[in-house]
Amino acid sequence: MFSAFTNSLKIPELRSRILYTLSLLFVARVAAHIPLPGIDPHPLQQFFADQTAGGGGALVGLYNMFTGGALVKGAIAALGIMPYISASIIFQLMTAVVPALSRLQQEGDVGRQKLTQYTRYATVVICIVQGALLILALENPGRLFPGYDVNLYGPIVMVGKVGFLITSVIYMTAGTMLLMWLGEQITQRGIGNGVSLLITIGILSDIPAAAAATYQLFFAPIGVARLGLPQGIVMVLLFLVVTMGIIMVVQGQRKIPVQYAKRVVGNKVMGGQSSFLPLKVNYSGVMPVIFASAILLFPQQIFAQIGAAFNIKFLIEFSEQLLRGHWTYYAIYAGLILFFSYFWVSVMFKPIQIADDLKKYGGYIPGVRPGEPTAQFLDFIMTRLTLAGALFLTVIAVMPDFLLFELNVPQRIAIFFGGTGMLITVGVILDTMRQVETFLLQRHYDGFLKKGRVRARSTARQGMTGDALSSDAVMKIVVPMTIIFLIGIIAWAIQAFAL
Secondary structure, eight states: OHHHHHHHTTSHHHHHHHHHHHHHHHHHHHHTTOBOTTBOOHHHHHHHHHHHHHTOOHHHHHHHHHTTTHHHHTBTTTTTTHHHHHHHHHHHHHTTTOHHHHHHHTTTHHHHHHHHHHHHHHHHHHHHHHHHHHHHHHHSHHHHSTTOOHHHHOOSBSOOOHHHHHHHHHHHHHHHHHHHHHHHHHHHHSSSOHHHHHHHHHHHTTHHHHHHHHHHHHSOOTTSOOOOHHHHHHHHHHHHHHHHHHHHHHHOEEEEEEEEOOEEETTEEEOOOEEEEEEETTTTTTHHHHHHHHHHHHHHHHHHHHHHHHTOHHHHHHHHHTSTTSHHHHHHHHHHHHHHHHHHHHHHOOHHHHHHHHHHTTEEOTTSOTTHHHHHHHHHHHHHHHHHHHHHHHHHHHHHHHHHHTSOOOHHHHGGGSHHHHHHHHHHHHHHHHHHHHHHHHTTOOOSOSSSOOOOSSSSOOSOOSOOOOHHHHHHHHHHHHHHHHHHHHHHHHHHHHO
8 A cells, every 4th residue: 555655656647646736735725824804813713712622613613624724713715615515516406406407417518517607606606695794793703603702702803894894705705716726626637526625634634733632631731631541542443443434334335236138230249248236325425414414503593592582491491402412402413314315315316317228228137127117126225225324424423422422532533533524534535545546557556455446436537537737837836835835734733733
């Protein structure tokens, strides 16, 4: 495996792509540390530090994790890449219900380019709306961050003019569009998975601080509660088990055998081959967890505000039951994950279309009649696979809360033992390894695995269609950026461990 990393630098094209990707990721991290003019991020950082220590955070903490800490820093990239992802999901769902968009999707590259352009326009609109709401909320932070006391932490927005609102929205919109462009460049000219890599790097940016917290957890001063060697061994084993479980389910698939009938075309005999149809165990990915977390937060806030306004004790107590750490929260959470898992499969998985395509090309599943019986068989199999995937997502999503509330593990450490961030990180790393391994195998080098290969999460290759950059042009950009990148990594690690 280590020789595969060495071989990656021996291929000029792959080396250029890797260095180019690292340079653009560095630019994205710089954008997450440039604060907006007129904002003092220190009160917000102190509030989040107190909330993290107490196990709070909810959806805002999840959003801050996706932005790589840019939200807490009040940076120009405070919105992150999430508006672009939201617009992509919206159009992806709309193609299933809007005939005009569905026809565009089926028109090939031209139709997909139009959909991409529409997605960019929608991203700008979402950025303007979210940016304006965020600035207005920061002027009165108690509405966005429950428990924030201006008298205790201090104001976040130092100026209160209309010009500040307009310029801040423009800066944050430009920051999101910059991240979107960087993601597209990484996908086309880098090693692929550009947007996913930006999210993953943002999630992994908290590793130095988590390492420092782990050190303090085991080597705390005398008189302070700390963990011993047995607890450390259990945590390491639990981390390995969770990681292996995520890899197994993310890569797991049910292979449905498919047989193609022989056809005589002129003097040639076509078909007669055996293949398989891969059905993923976790077809919906991490989307049900994100949707469930987002939706579950709103009833809690509504009930708490109504109960406090009208002094209704029942609503206040019920809103408290919807917070993390209560069984009511996890019961509703599991139900929402199950619902959105089936909803996503019902929208994205089309058994009737797959059955028609198999019949069109002379394929059939042994023991199942072509046409409608094949569609019913595929729906039967996917229904049960979705149940297993939803149960797995629930266990992984609840694992950090179990460590946080039952074993008193700090939240900064617990998020690396499961949850949304861990699912995204493992999936993106597997896809990135697969794409690098494809380059190695094309040059007759060994990949990361001697036995077997890293299987793709999707049948289509992503990010491998872009034109390769010339080595001279890339090196003129990459060499200085790489040096700055290494200096930034060292300074970043020193600052994190100092905290």
